[in-house]
Amino acid sequence: MSLDPPPYLGSLRNNIRQRPIPWDGAVRAGTITEAQLAKIRAVDKVRQEQRKQTVERDLDGYRVLFVGEPGTPGVLESASRRSDVVQYILVLLSDLLEGAPALAKALFKDSDPYRHFLPLLAHTNNPEDPIPLLTSTVLATLMASSQDESQSTEHALPLILSYLCGMTKNSNDAGLQDIAVMEYSSLLYGRSNRQLFWQQRSETVAPLIDILRKAAGIGGDSSASLYSGNNTVKSAGFEGLGGGVGLQLLYHVLLVLWQLSFEAEDIGDDMNDEYDIILLYTQLLRLSPKEKTTRLLLSTLYNLLEANPSTLLPAAVLARLPSLLQNVSGRHLTDPDLLEDLDRLKEMLEEYTKTKTTFDEYVAEVQSGHLRWSPPHRHQTFWAENARKIFEFENGEIPRKMADIMKKPWENDKAVLAIACNDVGCLVKEVPEKRYQLEKLGLKTRIMELMQDADESVRWESLKALGGWLKYSFENN
DSSP: OOOOOOHHHHHHHHHHHHSOOOHHHHHHTTSSOHHHHHHHHHHTTSOHHHHHHHHHHTHHHHHHHHHOBTTBOOHHHHTTTOHHHHHHHHHHHHHHHHHOTHHHHHHTTSSOGGGGTGGGGGSOSOTTOOHHHHHHHHHHHHHHHHTOOSHHHHHHHHHHHHHHHHHHTOTTOHHHHHHHHHHHHHHOOSHHHHHHHHHTTTTTHHHHHHHHHHHTTOOSSHHHHHHTTOTTSOOSOSTTOGGGOOHHHHHHHHHHHHHHGGGHHHHHHHHHHHHOHHHHHHHHHHHOOSHHHHHHHHHHHHHHHHHOHHHHHHHHHHTTHHHHHHHHHTSOOOOHHHHHHHHHHHHHHHHHHHTOOHHHHHHHHHHHTOOOOOGGGGOHHHHHHHHHHHHHGGGTHHHHHHHHHHHSOOTTOTHHHHHHHHHHHHHHHHOGGGHHHHHHTTHHHHHHHHTTOSSHHHHHHHHHHHHHHHHHHHHHO
16 A cells, blocks of 8 residues: 655655765775666666666666675665765665565565664664664565565564654654554555564554544543543544644554454454454544545444454444444445445444343443443343343353452542442342352452542442442341
8 A cells, every 4th residue: 555655754855865975985985886886876866767677677786786695795784884875775775666666576585685674773872863764664665565474574573663663652743653654554464464563562553542542532541531421522523633643644543453453353352452442433433524534434443343243243332333323424425435334334233233132231331341321220120120130141240240340440430430339239239149149259348448439429339339238237137
């Protein structure tokens, strides 16, 4: 997938192209050889078509120029002490790889072309040094153009991803972030690369999720405000909002995660468990101001839900995606792929919700690990009809999950603890003979602890829940 380079990278490369390099002096100093200079001049500052023809007529010669061969060092190695020459050669190589893609495959005739470039990623600690950035561009273009999936690429990719990760975390420089994200996109051309990208998700995916959370105008705990129905989330669209995330950067981040979603069968559940991806994407879809972002959001959601229906469709219902899709249908949308994904999503969710009961929705909410004040919690009839089923479901899975939820402090969303106390109190009231099962899970002890919580609603709900235990204790005495 070809994307125009970000303005910062284009400007940097143009400046380097225009710098005069004293090539003859470099030959006299032994920095480069006459033969190397002849090959450089044959493709430097000439028309693109002429450059392409020259390279394709002599692929082996240009392979040797850049990566060398036994007894003949490549130009980057021989000119390693001249930063100006190295910068120029890196830009020239990027141009050649883009203009003559056959060169990329030719470079792989060398058993490991990466060994000439990877050290340049750590060329210096000076953030102003362009060599590491230019090297990452060469490597991304080399991989994307060759579509290589060899063992040498498998070994090199984690190092390249780690370098790019540093740029994606640089929230003070959106230009560098955009370059890194676009290079990510070019690298995700094959299944093995996408799997390696996911294996390094603390470096690769997590910073991208942070960018999306900022774009949606929500804080560090994305699910807290959204699950609790907090209306303070910004809702006027991305551009100029959400921590200053620009529309282009947002689009490129969504593009990378869309590419990653083609591995949804293997990673979809983990994406949702670790990043609340369904909830986050539902909020992003609510705010999406452009068809191109809406298209990527819908397509990614479809990939995730279609590959993981039993686990992620309940999460989508909990995030209120079905009603949002009806609203999206009312927008003036023209993209045929977007409309197709929208229809397929609506159909999938309608088919799922047809057969689901309030009990199913409650179970899905508890299994999501994040409670909100949805209707069942305060509905007396729901508890009268379903409390016993809750104990029996999957041999007591729901009370166990409730205990896990209540172990967390929930500093950013105290409502979760209040809701959990409410639910435990309802279970004790409706099925008092099961209260010892709840005690074995530590729920009574945890509720007693929460009576001292700083949050008033948590204290009140824990007091009410404990009242059920006390009531039956007194009645038995």
